[in-house]
Amino acid sequence: MKTKAQNEVLMEFPSRSSNEGFARAAVACFAAQMDPTMNELEDIKTAVSEAVTNAIVHAYPDAIGKVMVKARICPGNVLEVTVKDHGCGIPDVDKAREPMFTTGGEERSGMGFTIMESFMDRLQVRSVPGRGTSVTMKKKLAPRANAGR
C-alpha cells in the first residue's frame, strides 16, 4: 500500500550523463528539509547517483530517453526515492543485483545495486523487458532534536 507523502518532488530529464550530478544534488536539496546528518545526505546522494547512472547507461544504451526521479517524505522521517525509466528493462533482476555482475563493460564495476542496498534501508527493483525499470529506495533518517518544526 502506498503511504501518503508529507511532501514530494518529481523531476524528469534526458538520460545524459551530465544530469547525474544534478539528480543527486537535487534529491539531497529536497531531503535537507528532513534535517539529515552529513552522513545520511552523502548516503542518499550516493544511492541516487547509482540508480540514475544505471538508467543512463543501461536503460538507454544507444539513445537518449527520459529518466524520472521522484522523492517523497513519508511519515516516520522516511525518505523514499524512485528512479524510473522507459528503457530496455532488465531480463533477470536477481542476476543484476548480484555483486560484480555487469553488462556495462570495463567502465562499470557491477557494484551499483550493492551500494544502493548498503546505503539505503530498502531497495525494490521492478523491471519489464522492453518497457522499463523502476527502482524504489527507502531510508529512515535518525530523529533529530529539532525535527518536526
Place this chain on the structure above:
Amino acid sequence: MEMQMKCADRNLLLEFSGELDHHGARNALWEVEQAIDAALPKKLVLDLGGVTFMDSSGIALILRAQQRMQLLDGGLLVCNVPPQAKRVLDAAGIGRLVTIR
C-alpha cells in the same frame, strides 16, 4: 573531475579532484590508462584527497588500474580516501582486493 600526474623513478602518482561519478570517470579511465602506458610504473599511487564525491564508477577506475598494474607486475596504492568515498569502497569490499591507506 581533474587528474594531476607526477612521475619520478618509475613511481607514478595520480591525484584526483572533483566528482568521480560515471560522467567524470569516463575520461579519467582513459587518462589513467594513458598515464600508466606512458610511465610503465613499478608503483602506482592513486591519491583521492581532492575527491568531493565518488560512486561505483570510482571502483571501476581503481579495479581497472589494478588490472593494468598486475600486467606490469607493479603495485597499486590508493591513499587519502575521503570518508564518503571510503564508505563506497567498504560497501563493495574493495579493501580485500586493493591496498588502501
